[in-house]
Amino acid sequence: xxxxxxxxxxxxxxxxxxxxxxxxxxxxxxxxxxxxxxxxxxxxxxxxxxxxxxxxxxxxxxxxxxxxxxxxxxxxxxxxxxxxxxxxxxxxxxxxxxxxxxxxxxxxxxxxxxxxxxxxxxxxxxxxxxxxxxxxxxxxxxxxxxxxxxxxxxxxxxxxxxxxxxxxxxxxxxxxxxxxxxxxxxxxxxxxxxxxxxxxxxxxxxxxxxxxxxxxxxxxxxxxxxxxxxxxxxxxxxxxxxxxxxxxxxxxxxxxxxxxxxxxxxxxxxxxxxxxxxxxxxxxxxxxxxxxxxxxxxxxxxxxxxxxxxxxxxxxxxxxxxxxxxxxxxxxxxxxxxxxxxxxxxxxxxxxxxxxxxxxxxxxxxxxxxxxxxxxxxxxxxxxxxxxxxxxxxxxxxxxxxxxxxxxxxxxxxxxxxxxxxxxxxxxxxxxxxxxxxxxxxxxxxxxxxxxxxxxxxxxxxxxxxxxxxxxxxxxxxxxxxxxxxxxxxxxxxxxxxxxxxxxxxxxxxxxxxxxxxxxxxxxxxxxxxxxxxxxxxxxxxxxxxxxxxxxxxxxxxxxxxxxxxxxxxxxxxxxxxxxxxxxxxxxxxxxxxxxxxxxxxxxxxxxxxxxx
Amino acid sequence: xxxxxxxxxxxxxxxxxxxxxxxxxxxxxxxxxxxxxxxxxxxxxxxxxxxxxxxxxxxxxxxxxxxxxxxxxxxxxxxxxxxxxxxxxxxxxxxxxxxxxxxxxxxxxxxxxxxxxxxxxxxxxxxxxxxxxxxxxxxxxxxxxxxxxxxxxxxxxxxxxxxxxxxxxxxxxxxxxxxxxxxxxxxxxxxxxxxxxxxxxxxxxxxxxxxxxxxxxxxxxxxxxxxxxxxxxxxxxxxxxxxxxxxxxxxxxxxxxxxxxxxxxxxxxx
Ligand code: SF4
Numbered sequence: 001x002x003x004x005x006x007x008x009x010x011x012x013x014x015x016x017x018x019x020x021x022x023x024x025x026x027x028x029x030x031x032x033x034x035x036x037x038x039x040x041x042x043x044x045x046x047x048x049x050x051x052x053x054x055x056x057x058x059x060x061x062x063x064x065x066x067x068x069x070x071x072x073x074x075x076x077x078x079x080x081x082x083x084x085x086x087x088x089x090x091x092x093x094x095x096x097x098x099x100x101x102x103x104x105x106x107x108x109x110x111x112x113x114x115x116x117x118x119x120x121x122x123x124x125x126x127x128x129x130x131x132x133x134x135x136x137x138x139x140x141x142x143x144x145x146x147x148x149x150x151x152x153x154x155x156x157x158x159x160x161x162x163x164x165x166x167x168x169x170x171x172x173x174x175x176x177x178x179x180x181x182x183x184x185x186x187x188x189x190x191x192x193x194x195x196x197x198x199x200x201x202x203x204x205x206x207x208x209x210x211x212x213x214x215x216x217x218x219x220x221x222x223x224x225x226x227x228x229x230x231x232x233x234x235x236x237x238x239x240x241x242x243x244x245x246x247x248x249x250x251x252x253x254x255x256x257x258x259x260x261x262x263x264x265x266x267x268x269x270x271x272x273x274x275x276x277x278x279x280x281x282x283x284x285x286x287x288x289x290x291x292x293x294x295x296x297x298x299x300x301x302x303x304x305x306x307x308x309x310x311x312x313x314x315x316x317x318x319x320x321x322x323x324x325x326x327x328x329x330x331x332x333x334x335x336x337x338x339x340x341x342x343x344x345x346x347x348x349x350x351x352x353x354x355x356x357x358x359x360x361x362x363x364x365x366x367x368x369x370x371x372x373x374x375x376x377x378x379x380x381x382x383x384x385x386x387x388x389x390x391x392x393x394x395x396x397x398x399x400x401x402x403x404x405x406x407x408x409x410x411x412x413x414x415x416x417x418x419x420x421x422x423x424x425x426x427x428x429x430x431x432x433x434x435x436x437x438x439x440x441x442x443x444x445x446x447x448x449x450x451x452x453x454x455x456x457x458x459x460x461x462x463x464x465x466x467x468x469x470x471x472x473x474x475x476x477x478x479x480x481x482x483x484x485x486x487x488x489x490x491x492x493x494x495x496x497x498x499x500x501x502x503x504x505x506x507x508x509x510x511x512x513x514x515x516x517x518x519x520x521x522x523x524x525x526x527x528x529x530x531x532x533x534x535x536x537x538x539x540x541x542x543x544x545x546x547x548x549x550x551x552x553x554x555x556x557x558x559x560x561x562x563x564x565x566x567x568x569x570x571x572x573x574x575x576x577x578x579x580x581x582x583x584x585x586x587x588x589x590x591x592x593x594x595x596x597x598x599x600x601x602x603x604x605x606x607x608x609x610x611x612x613x
Numbered sequence: 614x615x616x617x618x619x620x621x622x623x624x625x626x627x628x629x630x631x632x633x634x635x636x637x638x639x640x641x642x643x644x645x646x647x648x649x650x651x652x653x654x655x656x657x658x659x660x661x662x663x664x665x666x667x668x669x670x671x672x673x674x675x676x677x678x679x680x681x682x683x684x685x686x687x688x689x690x691x692x693x694x695x696x697x698x699x700x701x702x703x704x705x706x707x708x709x710x711x712x713x714x715x716x717x718x719x720x721x722x723x724x725x726x727x728x729x730x731x732x733x734x735x736x737x738x739x740x741x742x743x744x745x746x747x748x749x750x751x752x753x754x755x756x757x758x759x760x761x762x763x764x765x766x767x768x769x770x771x772x773x774x775x776x777x778x779x780x781x782x783x784x785x786x787x788x789x790x791x792x793x794x795x796x797x798x799x800x801x802x803x804x805x806x807x808x809x810x811x812x813x814x815x816x817x818x819x820x821x822x823x824x825x826x827x828x829x830x831x832x833x834x835x836x837x838x839x840x841x842x843x844x845x846x847x848x849x850x851x852x853x854x855x856x857x858x859x860x861x862x863x864x865x866x867x868x869x870x871x872x873x874x875x876x877x878x879x880x881x882x883x
Pocket of ligand 1: 603611
């Protein structure tokens with residue numbers, strides 16, 4: 001390892017292995033032979049970033065190119081950051097330990113809004129100007145993608161270009177153009193001009209945002225005729241044909257998800273109305289179980305991992321789950337590889353599977369009814385009934401389980417205190433279900449955990465027009481629920497409403513919120529997703545100083561005819577469909593899932609997946 | 614019938630910040646990749662049967678670590694070394710492996726360890742001068758230090774735990790021919806020094822020019838364990854040398870048998 005960061009520094013920080021690189025399957029190339037250097041940045045610490053599947057895919061995909069060297073960059077933890085600032089060490093890439101300000105691209109993946117200040121902080125640590133307008137030919141292009149990029153506006157002044165949708169193809173197209181451009185020595189703008197017509201590329205500086213007197217958006221207007229009016233996201237039509245690495249990096253130290261992750265499918269058929277992922281990733285596209293088995297084998301060989309997990313939005317919906325899991329268990333048993341099965345819908349099939357697949361500790365099973373009454377579950381289109389839930393927990397209790405985690409949201413549209421009381425009632429019924437199981441069959445020591453998060457209205461969902469409950473209302477509701485829960489078997493956890501409030505502002509923010517981000521960072525905000533670093537008061541000061549009212553974004557109900565800051569982004573799902581869904585929600589009407597019946601959401605336009613099956 | 618072997622390995626710069634536990638995980642995964650027929654423990658949560666010698670502090674490098682492995686079917690030691698080395702990350706390397714017949718495990722057998730450590734003194738000192746001072750230090754009747762143990766801090770006499778302690782110069786000119794034995798010849802230490810000079814030394818809190826190597830043989834293992842950092846603290850407290858510890862490198866681990874110390878791969882203790 002190059003001794004570029006002194007041992008004095010490394011041995012004085014927590015978890016130095018976050019900064020050393022050299023892990024098994026990490027890619028090392030000679031930088032001098034590379035035409036393109038790409039810094040793939042995850043705006044959080046190593047352990048979090050390394051657990052992210054998208055990064056693993058794109059890292060290896062870019063490194064398949066002979067002309068490109070893609071390296072990883074994570075946000076240094078605060079102890080390391082202060083050492084770096086003290087010793088003038090610029091933000092560096094993990095593989096070469098070279099400073100990233102000389103790279104061609106600095107790309108961020110946007111997984112959650114509360115990581116935005118870390119992006120600003122990382123650019124600053126790298127010595128790259130924070131705003132696109134201040135960058136010159138000496139600087140890298142700053143790009144971004146990931147789920148939060150579907151509302152790119154809060155980062156519009158910072159990011160040079162966004163890549164919308166799934167990255168496997170678009171990133172290659174952009175690298176090809178860059179390679180030509182670099183050979184020519186033409187202007188920065190010329191490069192952006194060449195990629196603007198690639199589907200999925202959004203270049204904020206090419207668009208002007210016009211506002212109405214009341215502060216709402218009047219329109220996002222392309223500055224030149226040939227810039228697209230609408231930017232359409234990219235999808236991969238056939239997951240079996242697309243690139244998937246047969247090697248992934250095996251970290252030296254425990255990360256959040258330290259195992260092989262098999263992505264069964266993208267998208268979700270269910271259409272829960274609060275869930276952004278359920279809309280932005282449409283249409284559902286599955287990998288074949290044969291392909292998955294093949295990938296699992298290759299990854300097991302190349303990593304030596306002892307665990308494989310199945311990941312997707314709703315694993316139970318995978319149509320080939322039985323042959324896949326049978327195949328995996330058969331293949332992996334003798335190799336002593338465990339199969340972990342997250343968030344399965346509980347029925348006799350899945351319980352049987354769990355018994356076979358893992359050495360289960362019969363403690364924790366999770367369920368997400370999301371709302372306490374059937375009325376509200378219908379509003380959010382969560383197709384789960386009380387009977388379903390109680391049946392499932394009874395099956396589990398009969399099988400020896402004794403711990404159940406129940407996830408709910410508070411502050412959902414149309415919610416009343418009756419709905420909240422319903423949460424306590426449901427939890428009590430789960431306790432009764434346990435008591436109804438003969439003593440010799442059930443596990444000892446029941447533990448029911450009720451967790452509530454606060455509803456955050458997200459773009460591209462039927463609830464994108466809704467007002468979020470004020471922080472006071474949310475706190476009242478939490479207190480109310482706390483009082484209603486009396487059983488000693490039930491533990492109640494809730495999320496701090498301040499964080500949800502901030503998420504709500506930036507999830508639906510426009511370009512004006514970008515100044516607030518930078519201001520808050522200047523005032524010391526970073527790692528906002530880490531409770532101990534979240535400074536709510538400082539944030540409020542930043543809003544104040546920028547003359548931006550956070551309630552305008554968070555607590556205001558929009559009308560259907562308002563131009564939303566992300567209306568120029570096209571995820572396939574039409575606004576018309578979302579309005580229809582919103583109206584159905586308020587009438588408490590259900591919409592069936594894509595497998596039962598197509599409800600004409602607009603995603604057929606991509607000509608792939610379930611819509612054309 | 615289970616077969617076992619004992620292996621000697623290097624822990625280099627690249628992997629020195631990996632904790633002892635993480636290192637075991639790294640080895641376990643390399644063994645899986647190499648398709649080595651490692652034996653697994655019985656029970657609810659089977660894990661690969663391996664034992665590592667003395668746990669190492671984070672940041673320490675070593676040219677002589679030991680581990681033992683049990684197999685479910687026999688494997689030739691050379692075959693083991695070759696296959697595993699292909700799957701080990703840079704900085705970790707098996708040097709040698711030998712079949713093991715005895716029952717005793719390496720963790721319990723180790724009694725002694727040798728180190729070369731790099732230190733920097735606050736004042737520039739000739740190597741002879743340092744050695745003189747170290748002799749004075751070692752001739753004290755007792756060397757009492759505060760040692761943190763499981764039962765809190767207590768006073769310990771470390772004098773009986775120091776078997777050998779000598780300063781070695783890092784550069785030619787300071788020693789002269791007649792003192793050839795006083796020059797450090799460990800390639801790991803010398804390479805580290807050359808890399809150190811290549812970085813921006815203004816950012817270091819110590820003087821590179823005042824550095825020298827301390828070569829030592831200390832008591833180690835379950836019965837009485839003396840780590841180099843504690844020895845450095847004692848030197849700072851009881852002698853008039855003032856030094857800062859820069860790097861610790863382990864050069865050997867030894868098994869005690871009938872008053873002698875023996876290489877762990879010696880047939881007598883295998
Ligand atoms: S077009 Fe129909 S089938 Fe396709 S995603 Fe939309 S609702 Fe589902």
